[in-house]
Amino acid sequence: xxxxxxxxxxxxxxxxxxxxxxxxxxxxxxxxxxxxxxxxxxxxxxxxxxxxxxxxxxxxxxxxxxxxxxxxxxxxxxxxxxxxxxxxxxxxxxxxxxxxxxxxxxxxxxxxxxxxxxxxxxxxxxxxxxxxxxxxxxxxxxxxxxxxxxxxxxxxxxxxxxxxxxxxxxxxxxxxxxxxxxxxxxxxxxxxxxxxxxxxxxxxxxxxxxxxxxxxxxxxxxxxxxxxxxxxxxxxxxxxxxxxxxxxxxxxxxxxxxxxxxxxxxxxxxxxxxxxxxxxxxxxxxxxxxxxxxxxxxxxxxxxxxxxxxxxxxxxxxxxxxxxxxxxxxxxxxxxxxxxxxxxxxxxxxxxxxxxxxxxxxxxxxxxxxxxxxxxxxxxxxxxxxxxxxxxxxxxxx
Amino acid sequence: xxxxxxxxxxxxxxxxxxxxxxxxxxxxxxxxxxxxxxxxxxxxxxxxxxxxxxxxxxxxxxxxxxxxxxxxxxxxxxxxxxxxxxxxxxxxxxxxxxxxxxxxxxxxxxxxxxxxxxxxxxxxxxxxxxxxxxxxxxxxxxxxxxxxxxxxxxxxxxxxxxxxxxxxxxxxxxxxxxxxxxxxxxxxxxxxxxxxxxxxxxxxxxxxxxxxxxxxxxxxxxxxxxxxxxxxxxxxxxxxxxxxxxxxxxxxxxxxxxxxxxxxxxxxxxxxxxxxxxxxxxxxxxxxxxxxxxxxxxxxxxxxxxxxxxxxxxxxxxxxxxxxxxxxxxxxxxxxxxxxxxxxxxxxxxxxxxxxxxxxxxxxxxxxxxxxxxxxxxxxxxxxxxxxxxxxxxxxxx
Numbered sequence: 001x002x003x004x005x006x007x008x009x010x011x012x013x014x015x016x017x018x019x020x021x022x023x024x025x026x027x028x029x030x031x032x033x034x035x036x037x038x039x040x041x042x043x044x045x046x047x048x049x050x051x052x053x054x055x056x057x058x059x060x061x062x063x064x065x066x067x068x069x070x071x072x073x074x075x076x077x078x079x080x081x082x083x084x085x086x087x088x089x090x091x092x093x094x095x096x097x098x099x100x101x102x103x104x105x106x107x108x109x110x111x112x113x114x115x116x117x118x119x120x121x122x123x124x125x126x127x128x129x130x131x132x133x134x135x136x137x138x139x140x141x142x143x144x145x146x147x148x149x150x151x152x153x154x155x156x157x158x159x160x161x162x163x164x165x166x167x168x169x170x171x172x173x174x175x176x177x178x179x180x181x182x183x184x185x186x187x188x189x190x191x192x193x194x195x196x197x198x199x200x201x202x203x204x205x206x207x208x209x210x211x212x213x214x215x216x217x218x219x220x221x222x223x224x225x226x227x228x229x230x231x232x233x234x235x236x237x238x239x240x241x242x243x244x245x246x247x248x249x250x251x252x253x254x255x256x257x258x259x260x261x262x263x264x265x266x267x268x269x270x271x272x273x274x275x276x277x278x279x280x281x282x283x284x285x286x287x288x289x290x291x292x293x294x295x296x297x298x299x300x301x302x303x304x305x306x307x308x309x310x311x312x313x314x315x316x317x318x319x320x321x322x323x324x325x326x327x328x329x330x331x332x333x334x335x336x337x338x339x340x341x342x343x344x345x346x347x348x349x350x351x352x353x354x355x356x357x358x359x360x361x362x363x364x365x366x367x368x369x370x371x372x373x374x375x376x377x378x379x380x381x382x383x384x385x386x387x388x389x390x391x392x393x394x395x396x397x398x
Numbered sequence: 399x400x401x402x403x404x405x406x407x408x409x410x411x412x413x414x415x416x417x418x419x420x421x422x423x424x425x426x427x428x429x430x431x432x433x434x435x436x437x438x439x440x441x442x443x444x445x446x447x448x449x450x451x452x453x454x455x456x457x458x459x460x461x462x463x464x465x466x467x468x469x470x471x472x473x474x475x476x477x478x479x480x481x482x483x484x485x486x487x488x489x490x491x492x493x494x495x496x497x498x499x500x501x502x503x504x505x506x507x508x509x510x511x512x513x514x515x516x517x518x519x520x521x522x523x524x525x526x527x528x529x530x531x532x533x534x535x536x537x538x539x540x541x542x543x544x545x546x547x548x549x550x551x552x553x554x555x556x557x558x559x560x561x562x563x564x565x566x567x568x569x570x571x572x573x574x575x576x577x578x579x580x581x582x583x584x585x586x587x588x589x590x591x592x593x594x595x596x597x598x599x600x601x602x603x604x605x606x607x608x609x610x611x612x613x614x615x616x617x618x619x620x621x622x623x624x625x626x627x628x629x630x631x632x633x634x635x636x637x638x639x640x641x642x643x644x645x646x647x648x649x650x651x652x653x654x655x656x657x658x659x660x661x662x663x664x665x666x667x668x669x670x671x672x673x674x675x676x677x678x679x680x681x682x683x684x685x686x687x688x689x690x691x692x693x694x695x696x697x698x699x700x701x702x703x704x705x706x707x708x709x710x711x712x713x714x715x716x717x718x719x720x721x722x723x724x725x726x727x728x729x730x731x732x733x734x735x736x737x738x739x740x741x742x743x744x745x746x747x748x749x750x751x752x753x754x755x756x757x758x759x760x761x762x763x764x765x766x767x768x769x770x771x772x773x774x775x776x777x778x779x780x781x782x783x784x785x786x787x788x789x790x791x792x793x794x795x796x
Binding site for chain 1: 399400401402429430431435439440441442443444460461463464465468501503504505506507508509510511526528571572574575576578579582583585587588589591595596598600601612613614615616617621624625626627628629630651653654655722733
C-alpha cells in the first residue's frame with residue numbers, strides 16, 4: 001500500500017496549525033473521512049484533535065491496529081466512548097474550558113453538532129474551520145501531485161481503451177461497463193469523494209449523440225439521461241449510431257487522489273457544430289495555460305474566458321443546454337471533486353503554485369450533442385500545466 | 399424508465415402527513431436526495447414542502463422539465479432563489495410564522511441548518527423529522543418489494559457468474575472488476591445510498607482467504623484489506639489459492655432500491671472451521687424466518703439469535719474478528735443501506751409486515767477467513783421471507 005509519508009503529514013498539520021492560530025481557534029476536531037485521511041494518513045472511525053500548537057491527539061474507535069499500520073502519528077489512542085473526547089481535548093490544548101473549538105460544520109450533520117455543542121462541550125464555543133481545512137488542502141505537495149499523476153494514468157488507460165469498445169450498435173451503457181472494468185483493473189478505487197451535500201458523482205459521464213444534451217440537475221455542465229429516476233444522470237441504454245459524438249468524462253481515483261478528464265470520440269465525421277466548438281475549446285485551454293499563473297484571480301479568469309467565447313459568438317449552449325448553464329468553468333480537485341479553487345463567476349480566490357483544478361469548457365447543444373475536452377491542471381510559476389497525458393484531439397473512428 | 403407510480407407517491411405522503419400531524423409539526427422541508435426520490439419520484443436540486451395536511455409544494459431549482467417528466471406532483475414550481483422558500487411554506491401550510499417546521503437534521507449539514515434557522519425562518523421552530531421519515535420509509539409497498547426483487551435478480555446474475563471468473567491464480571481485485579461489470583450490464587445503478595455520516599459503501603466486499611478477516615473500521619462485520627489507506631476495505635490484490643473460501647457480498651441497486659446478498663465459494667474443500675460456521679449460519683437463517691413475525695421486537699430477536707450461537711459455543715469471532723464484532727445481525731434496507739429496522743442489541747423496534755432488512759450472521763476468523771451468507775428479507779404475517787433467489791449452499795468449485 002502507498003502510505004502517506006510522515007513528512008507530508010507533519011507539513012500539513014503545521015500549515016493548518018498556523019491558520020488555527022491566526023483565527024484564535026484553540027483546537028480542531030477532525031472527523032470527516034477525507035480530512036482524516038489528509039491529516040492522519042488513514043480513514044478510520046476516529047477523531048483527530050489538532051491543537052493550534054503542539055502535537056495532535058489521534059483517538060480511534062476502530063480499528064486501532066490498522067490505524068497504527070497506516071498513520072505515522074503516535075500514540076494512537078483507543079476511543080471507547082465519545083465521553084473521552086473532552087479530556088483528550090484538554091490534553092491536546094493544555095487548557096480547560098471555555099475554549100474555541102473548530103469542527104467541519106460544512107459537512108457535519110446538525111444533530112451531531114448539537115450533541116457536541118450541548119453534551120460534550122457545553123462550555124466551549126464551536127466554530128466552523130472547514131474553510132481553513134479546505135484552504136490548507138488546496139495547496140498540493142509534490143507527493144500529492146504524484147498521486148494525481150497516477151490517477152491521470154488510469155484516465156489515460158481508460159481513454160485509450162475506448163476505440164476497442166466503441167462501435168455502431170453497442171449500447172452506451174455497455175460501453176460504460178467496459179470502461180469501468182478497464183478503470184478498476186488499472187487500480188481505480190471505485191468511487192470519488194464529494195464534499196457538497198447531495199452531490200453524487202459516480203465514475204463520470206459517458207454520453208453519446210443528441211441525448212447527451214439532456215439537462216442535468218446537479219452542478220455539472222452535462223447531465224445525460226441515466227436509466228432511472230433514482231439517479232437520472234450519466235449513460236442510458238441508447239444504441240450508438242454513425243455520426244455520434246461520444247463524450248467520455250471520467251473521474252478516477254488513485255490512492256484517494258482524483259483525476260478528471262474528458263475526451264471526445266466520433267463514429268465517423270462529427271457534426272460541424274460540435275467540431276467547431278471543439279476547436280474553440282482547444283483555444284480556451286491554450287488561453288488558460290498562459291493566464292492561470294500565481295496571482296491571477298479566479299473570478300477574473302472566468303470573466304476573461306467568457307469574453308473569449310462571447311467574441312467568438314459561441315455563448316449559446318455554453319456550459320449547459322439553453323439557459324441552464326453552470327456558472328463555473330473549473331473546479332478544484334484533489335481528494336474531493338469540489339475543492340478550492342473554483343474558476344467561477346465572482347470568485348475572489350488568488351491562484352497559488354500547487355493549486356489543482358479541472359477545467360472543462362463544454363457546449364451542450366440540444367438536438368445535436370456535447371463537445372469539449374477536460375484536463376486536470378496544476379498551477380506553476382509558468383501557468384497552468386496539465387496533469388493529463390492523453391492526446392487532446394477529437395478522435396474520429398472509422 | 400421505471401417511474402414511481404402516482405398512487406405510491408400519494409400513499410407515502412399521506413402516511414407521512416399523519417405522523418407530522420401527530421407530532422404537531424406544521425410542515426416538513428424535504429431536501430435530501432433519497433427522501434426527495436421517495437416522496438416525489440425524482441431526484442432534482444429541489445425542496446419538497448409537505449404540510450401536515452393538504453397538497454405538498456414541489457420547488458425545483460434544476461431541472462424543472464426533467465422533474466415534470468418524472469414526478470406525478472403538480473405544479474412543479476421553479477425555484478430561482480432560496481428566498482422564495484418562506485412564502486412557499488406560507489402557501490403550503492396556510493399559516494404564517496411562528497410555526498414548527500421539520501427538516502432532516504440527521505443528514506443536513508450544520509451550516510445549512512443555521513442558514514435556514516437564522517436567515518430564512520427566524521421566527522419558526524426547526525425540528526428534526528428524520529425519525530418520522532425513516533419510520534414511513536421502513537414499511538415497503540408491494541411496488542417497492544417488486545423493485546427490491548429486481549435488485550435481487552441482479553445479485554443472482556452476479557452470484558451465478560462467480561464460477562466463470564473464480565479460479566486459482568486470479569487476483570481478488572480482478573474477480574471484483576469482472577463481477578462489477580456483470581452487475582452493471584445487468585442494470586445495477588452503480589452506487590448505494592447510505593444515510594450515516596462518513597459511511598461509504600461501494601459494491602460490497604469480495605474477500606478471500608485469511609486476509610478476508612482483516613478488521614473493518616466501518617460498522618460492518620467484514621473489512622478486508624483494500625488497496626489503499628484512502629479506502630482500506632474490500633478486495634485487495636491477493637492472488638486466489640486452492641483452499642480459499644471466497645465471500646461475495648454485493649450491494650446492488652435497481653431503480654434506487656437495494657439488495658444485499660452474500661454467498662460463499664470455495665476453491666476445493668473449505669477449511670473445516672468455516673464449513674462448521676456455515677452450517678450454523680444456515681440454522682440462524684431458519685430460526686429467523688420463523689421468528690421474525692409482526693410484533694417481534696428486534697432487540698429481543700438479536701438476543702435470542704445470540705443465545706443460539708452461545709449454546710453452540712460459536713461466539714468467538716462472530717460478527718467480527720476477535721473482540722471487534724459489531725452489535726447487529728441485520729440492518730434495514732431499501733433506498734438506503736442503513737434503514738429501520740436494525741436487528742441489533744437493545745433495539746426496541748416492533749416488526750411490522752412490509753419491513754425489509756438484510757440478515758448477515760458471519761464469522762470472521764483471523765488466520766482462516768470469513769464464512770456466512772446473507773439475504774434480504776421482508777416481514778410477512780408468516781415470518782421473514784427472503785427476497786433473494788440465489789441458492790444458499792456453499793459452492794465448492796473443483
